Amino acid sequence: MSEQGCNDNNQTSFRGFWLLSCLLFGLISTIFNNNSLAQSTKKQADLIVYGEYVVTMREDQQVIKDGAVAILNNKILAVASRTEILNAYFSNQQIADKLEELGADATALRESEKGDWQILFADKRPIQVEFDNHGFAIAITGAQFRQGRNRIRNGLRIRLKFKINRVDGQLILARDGKAEVEYMGDKDGITVAFKNALEKQLN
Incomplete structure (x- = not known):
């Protein structure tokens, strides 16, 4: 040529x-x-907290099924159903179900929040491939992630190992061990919750 x-x-x-x-x-x-x-x-809130039930602080102490609370500067902005709160307010911090204290790390996401997730790749070396004698590993670094209503602004690195086996004259590719998910910077409650959910999905 x-x-x-x-x-x-x-x-x-x-x-x-x-x-x-x-x-x-x-x-x-x-x-x-x-x-x-x-x-x-929507109006800005520092934090949106929701769970199976929320009891308001009004005189009637009404119990709201699937309720939510919007918080700004450590003050309650509004108490209503989760749908109403999420339609009226937005926040980068959303904590569901399990709370050690207000503002603490969430240890789990609601089952309804789990599902497909999206990734915004890091600017530098977003995908790396490492080879050895028995297989290879793929590492993906994301600058931001999204899952359902949640937006994760802190970076995570996901690493998957694979091994190559020869079976009946054919090369078979198989996962080698569990997926490794590492923090790439600061972490907050929603990042911890997303990392835990991601590890469960990948493993």
Whole structure:
């Protein structure tokens, strides 16, 4: 093949890779921009707490099924159903069900909050592949994550190991050990809860 032909192929491959990168970046940006647009119509809260039941502080002490509390500057802004609170307020901190004390780390997410999650890759070395004699490992570093209503702004590193076995003359790829999920910086209640849920899903 001529040098010109090689250059054309390389340019085509580069253009294809660049187009794919732009599409992925556009998709991720759209996800987070849509979330920011939806939040702009809501009031800011420092913390939203919800559980199976919430008892208000009004005189009637009404019990609200699936209630929630919005908090700002250590003061209660509103008490209502979870749907009403989440429609009226937004917060980067949401704590559900298990609370050691107000503002403490959450140890679990509600079952309804579990499910598909999305990742915004880190700027530097977002995906690493490590090889050894028996297999390889893939490490993915995310700068932010999203799961359901929750948005996790602290980074996590997910590492999966695989081993290559030869069975009846064929190479078989299999997971080797449990997934490793590590904090990449500061951690808060929602990050701890998401990390625990992520480890359960991957393992």
